[in-house]
Amino acid sequence: MKKCLPSIVSAALCLSFVMTPFVPVAAAYADEGSPAESSEIYVRDNYDEKYDISLFERGRCTDSYSKAWCDSHGFANNRTVPHKVKLNAKEEACLRDPYLAGTAEVIAGLVTTGPGGDLFATAMTSYRLFTCMF
Amino acid sequence: MLSQTQSRYLTTIGFALLALLFASDLLLKPPKELVSLAIACISALYFTATLFVGLKERKKGAVVASAVGVVTAIASFFI
Numbered sequence: 039m040k041k042c043l044p045s046i047v048s049a050a051l052c053l054s055f056v057m058t059p060f061v062p063v064a065a066a067y068a069d070e071g072s073p074a075e076s077s078e079i080y081v082r083d084n085y086d087e088k089y090d091i092s093l094f095e096r097g098r099c100t101d102s103y104s105k106a107w108c109d110s111h112g113f114a115n116n117r118t119v120p121h122k123v124k125l126n127a128k129e130e131a132c133l134r135d136p137y138l139a140g141t142a143e144v145i146a147g148l149v150t151t152g153p154g155g156d157l158f159a160t161a162m163t164s165y166r167l168f169t170c171m172f
Numbered sequence: 173m174l175s176q177t178q179s180r181y182l183t184t185i186g187f188a189l190l191a192l193l194f195a196s197d198l199l200l201k202p203p204k205e206l207v208s209l210a211i212a213c214i215s216a217l218y219f220t221a222t223l224f225v226g227l228k229e230r231k232k233g234a235v236v237a238s239a240v241g242v243v244t245a246i247a248s249f250f251i
Binding site: 135138139142143145146147149150151152154155157158159161162165166169170 | 173174176178179180182183186187190193194197204207208211212214215218219222226233234236237238240241244245247248
């Protein structure tokens, strides 16, 4: 039995490595559900037909793909697709501030008052970003 | 970098101001623009203080960095 154990462990490890790439695919298929389930449309209570997307509803399938593609790939309910999405004007404006002013302030804080000043500037920049976004 | 005592003093005041603003933001719920303005003011105030301390201690690096900080804090209104 002792001689077999390493072989069993190796086989199990090999199998897990080989099967790993297929797990997300299997999960995606499992998520699709039966046709009866997929006919149910999941939308938030504040869903707006005028396509006014809130920050938390970004990345729905039809934002990036055609309706036909979404229907044929298990996104008939227009749920969100995990991929990079384009920022809107407000988000870009909010991010520009930390990129430019925030970075400069963090460096200035570090140079003037050391790690404490660096931490203070980082907290200030984060708070500013939070206020701008939400 | 400024002396350790001065740095600690300034950082404590800065954090206290930021905490005060955060508390008043949670309790009083002022308009967002006002909060952003207050953050920029705290930033400008902090770097102005470091600028003066840097001038007093005659530390060129700290003075330049503070000047950059002040300019950035003011510019962040307009970015």
